[in-house]
Amino acid sequence: MKLFEGTGVALVTPFKKDFSVDVEALIRIVNFVTDGGVDYLVILGTTGEPATLTATEKELVIKTIVDANKGLLPLVLGVGGNSTQLVVDELKTRDFSPFSAILSVSPYYNKPTQDGIYQHFSAIAKVSPVPVILYNVPGRTASNMLPATVVKLANDFKNIVGIKEAAGDLVQAMKIIQTKPSNFLVISGDDMITLPMILAGGSGVISVIGEGFPKEFSNMVRFGLLGNTKDAFALHYMLSDAIDLIFEQGNPAGVKEIHRVLGLSENTVRLPLVAVNEDLSRRIEHFIKKIQN
Numbered sequence: 001m002k003l004f005e006g007t008g009v010a011l012v013t014p015f016k017k018d019f020s021v022d023v024e025a026l027i028r029i030v031n032f033v034t035d036g037g038v039d040y041l042v043i044l045g046t047t048g049e050p051a052t053l054t055a056t057e058k059e060l061v062i063k064t065i066v067d068a069n070k071g072l073l074p075l076v077l078g079v080g081g082n083s084t085q086l087v088v089d090e091l092k093t094r095d096f097s098p099f100s101a102i103l104s105v106s107p108y109y110n111k112p113t114q115d116g117i118y119q120h121f122s123a124i125a126k127v128s129p130v131p132v133i134l135y136n137v138p139g140r141t142a143s144n145m146l147p148a149t150v151v152k153l154a155n156d157f158k159n160i161v162g163i164k165e166a167a168g169d170l171v172q173a174m175k176i177i178q179t180k181p182s183n184f185l186v187i188s189g190d191d192m193i194t195l196p197m198i199l200a201g202g203s204g205v206i207s208v209i210g211e212g213f214p215k216e217f218s219n220m221v222r223f224g225l226l227g228n229t230k231d232a233f234a235l236h237y238m239l240s241d242a243i244d245l246i247f248e249q250g251n252p253a254g255v256k257e258i259h260r261v262l263g264l265s266e267n268t269v270r271l272p273l274v275a276v277n278e279d280l281s282r283r284i285e286h287f288i289k290k291i292q293n
Contacts, residue, residue: 003039003040003074003100003101004039004040004074004076004100004101004133004161004162004185004187004203004204005039005185005203005204005225006038006039006040006203006204006218006221006222006225007037007038007039007040007204007205007207007210007214007217007218007221007222008038008039008040008041008042008076008187008204008205008206008207008210009033009038009040009041009042009206009207009208009210009211009214010042010045010046010047010048010206010207010208010211011026011029011030011033011041011042011043011045011047011048011065011211012029012047012048012049012211012252012255012256012259012265013026013044013048013049013050013053013057013061014026014029014256014259014264014265014266014268015266015268015269015270016266016268017266017268019268019270021053021057021060021061022265022266023060023064025259025264025265025266026061026064026065026068026265027064027068028264028265029211029259029264029265030064030065030068030069031068032214032262032264033210033211033214034069034072034073035214036213036214036215036218037214037215037218037219038073038210038214038218039073039074039204039218040073040074040075040076040100041065041069041073041074041075041076042075042076042077042078042103042206043061043062043065043075043076043077043078044058044061044062044077044078045078045103045135045206046078046105046137046140046251047208047211047251047252047255048061048078048252049252049269049270049273050078052270052271052273062077062098066098074100074101075098075099075100076099076100076101076102076103076133076206077096077099077101077102077103078102078103078104078105079091079094079102079103079104080103080104080105080106080107080135081105081107082107082108082109082110084107084119084120084123084124087104087120087123087124088123088124088127091124091127091128091129092127096129096130099130100130100131101130101131101132101133101161102128102130102131102132102133103133103135103164103206104121104124104132104133104134104135105135105137105140105141106120106121106134106135106136106137106138106141106143106145107120107141107143108140108141108142108143109141109142110143111142111143112143114145114146114148114149117143117145117149118149118152118153121134121153121157121160122153122156122157125153125157125159125160126157128159130159131159131160131161132157132159132160132161133160133161133162133163133164133185133187134150134153134160134162134163134164135163135164135166135189136150136163136164136165136166136167136189137164137166137167137189138167139166139167139168144167144172145163146172147172147175147176147179148179150163150176150180151176151179151180151181154180154181154184155181160184161183161184161185162184162185162186162187162203163176163184163185163186163187164187164188164189164206165186165187165188165189165190165197166188166189166190167190168190168192168193170193170196170197170200173186173188173193173197173200173202174200174201177197177200177201177202185203185204186201186202186203187202187203187204187205187206188202188204188205188206188207189205189206191205191207191208191209191210191217191243192240192243192244194207194220194221194224194236195220195221195224195232195233195236198221198224198225199224199227199229204221204225205217205221208246208247208251208252208254208255209239209242209243209246209255211255211258211259212242212246212255212258212259212262213239213242213258213291216235216238216239216291217235217239219231219235220232220235220236220239223235238291241287242258242284242287242291245280245283245284245287246258246284248276248280249276249277249280250273252269252273253267253269253273253274253275253276254276254280254284256268256269256275257275257276257280257281257284258284258288261284261285261288262288267281
């Protein structure tokens with residue numbers, strides 16, 4: 001599972017001004033983060049706006065990224081939902097040969113009990129042809145996957161290899177790290193606490209800011225994994241204002257504004273999301289100019 005140590009990035013789906021998928025921009029973004037030194041790519045995570053993509057568009061996004069990647073980096077595909085049976089059906093029918101793992105979000109809206117969450121991922125683990133990375137993001141799902149549930153899944157299913165822990169709770173992450181099997185990965189899903197999680201024993205991050213500043217954020221993660229806290233924290237504090245900026249008016253509107261300033265894509269998002277306002281746009285542009293200087 002060394003494939004998933006370090007920096008993964010949750011790729012956006014860039015849109016043209018007419019809201020169609022911008023294939024050329026997506027290729028530019030894949031090349032940008034790859035050249036910036038990230039370790040793996042995550043396709044159709046929350047940041048990719050899959051909730052507003054048609055089935056045909058999702059296949060276009062997948063094919064574009066697989067082709068652009070050219071086998072250079074491991075690929076993780078987002079396969080999750082709040083209907084266990086629909087997730088199982090996709091796992092049984094999709095060709096997973098391009099992918100090294102799936103990222104599967106804990107069921108949202110339904111608010112299952114801990115036993116319901118366990119049973120959901122048990123069903124997924126039993127049919128998944130590739131390793132499974134759990135995804136806990138209670139701010140979006142309205143239910144928190146507790147450390148005891150995570151560790152039970154990790155112990156009971158060898159193909160559940162890690163968790164993207166995005167509760168924003170360092171104590172909860174440390175409890176998982178303390179009690180997990182030795183080869184189970186605890187991956188930060190919160191850019192701001194990525195470095196503390198790594199220093200506590202975490203394995204890296206699936207990042208949003210790393211898609212805007214791949215070189216700097218990947219280097220921070222590498223320094224953290226090597227125990228070089230001085231250089232790691234220097235980069236952390238250099239980027240901390242940017243992390244606040246890109247989430248101020250929602251994800252992925254913030255990181256798409258970074259891509260616009262860098263000339264990679266438009267800053268278009270699909271309703272019900274909206275682009276950042278002019279004030280935030282100016283502040284993001286100012287931050288980028290400061291970094292570039």
